[in-house]
Amino acid sequence: MPLAVKSLILVAVCLVAFWGWTQQRARTHEARAEAAFPPEGQIIDVSGHRVHAVVMGNGPDLVLIHGASGNTRDLTFELAPRLAERYRVIVIDRPGLGYTARINRTGATITQQAALLQEAAAQLGADKPIVLGHSYGGAVALAWAVTRPDHIAALVDVAGAAKPWDTGLSTYYRVLSHPVLGPLVIPLLTAFVHDTRVEQAVREIFTPQEPPEGYLEHIGAGLTLRRHSLRANALQRANLLAEIEALHPLYGTITVPVEIVHGTADTTVGVSIHSEPLAAQIPGAHLAVLDGVGHMPHHSDPEAVIAAIDRAATRAGLRPVD
Template sequence: MGISVASFVALTLWKASRHEARAARDYPPEGQFLSVDGHRIHAVVLGHGPDLVLIHGASGNTRDYTHDLAHQLARRYRVIVFDRPGLGWSDRINRTGATIRQQAETLARAAAQLGAEKPIVVGQSYGGAVALAWAVHCPRNLSALVLLAAASQTWDGPLPTYYQVLSHRWIGPVAIPFLTAWVHDERVERELDSVFTPQLPPAGYNDHIGAALTLRRPALRANALQRANLNEEIRALRPLYPGIAVPVEMLHGSADMIVGLPVHSEPLARQIPGAHLTVLPGIGHMPQHVCKPQVIAAIDRAASRAGLNLASRNAILH
């Protein structure tokens, strides 16, 4: 019995390592690495124009934006897409789950290394919470804020079991290798489909995003810890929203069942002076893919409100 258990554990660790090696081979870094406080941060830089930072959501990576939107925006912005700490190809910055403030401050320093002292900052879903933390805690290091289906308020209810298990101090490190070893990429791709509900992912998205990157052991752990801590971090951040002084544009789908419009963006529009909320009727959680013209228009409005000069108003073909 003991030998069988030991053999299964050894096989699991071997399969997990093989899965991670395939992920590295099939989905290598798209951009460059910066060193911020001794941690590697992966950044993709495209285009020319006003600086624009894109921050992805939970379980994501740079490929969420480089599938298409970043390339469209690069026609008249200098686009910087980051892997958040612990996800994609960026290092974890601690073992307890980097807070949204720690992530924001790290990415602000990374942007400054690239010469982007005051970029427009765009955040989607969990990345929207990081973008809000950037605006609150690094107010001199951005010119405008654009939020896409952003998590911004506390919510009721327990943490989902999946995150309870993977973020647990002892259970998580035991369970995670089994997921990496035995869960197929196709299962993650099916979950991605559900994130887009009621829309579908665009053609080629699942192949581009790299589900295998999400299943690597460090990414699973970092993502779970960040998600487990988010509600209390937002509780501390929320009272500071009225102090946000940069132009704020918000987009949120009325059919978003993951980060609900009435719970999050509608209250936030009242909490930030001058914030402008665009409601997208019938749209789910991924407007950066299914409503790209509206997202681009919101970024353009933010740039205009911030007094930034766009070289060509017609450079992006909607």
């Protein structure tokens, strides 16, 4: 056998061995993350789809929708327990993230996600809740209000993606959403990237504020690095701009009370690009602009977010006027 052929065979064997080792490391990392951060709530079956939801408190129904890369733990750290003192709070993992199963292999659209979350909330007894969405979750909440207007009492948008933007998709999301490169790169990230890298990225999202004490230990960074979650999140993010371009002309049809909260220091979702034109488009929408606050108002200024929820509930007739 020629030396060149032997060399090629050796390289192929080494690559196969390395790939198998990588997949094993990835599985070990995922198992460790899930053991350390198991589901916080209950797993329900919604038309054959596995959905993870956390329910707490009593009062008017309030659904909380997390942003990109996250899960229920972002909202159960502080906000949901505080709200549970006077609301029945339902926090739901979006498809492919946390412990809710993926809807498809192409990236669940915001309309598909809104439909699943609305059906899950109804199954939990909340047929017409107040709906709060943060960041990417804000786009899902807007899709809920536009496409399922009979199943929402009020909308609270917190630093939400709402309007088209002109910056391109980052290299990170272009690679991870690519049909060939994504499946090759993602197992490497799961296998070899440490959870502290996710924690550092979270710190950057909070800028100019810092995460509250205990937050990084609560959120379960390893859950974000699971292979199916990285892929689902990347596909959703890659498809988001086109979905918002199709949806945003319909925001003017929203008739429920709308409260919007956004910080001036948000460099992830700019207030002037998203929330200011959104507030101008929806009749009666109220925008609270938080000076110097970054992309995580529900942690950096939870009082402002809770006040917006209370205003939405009052305007919807679900709470008495103070």
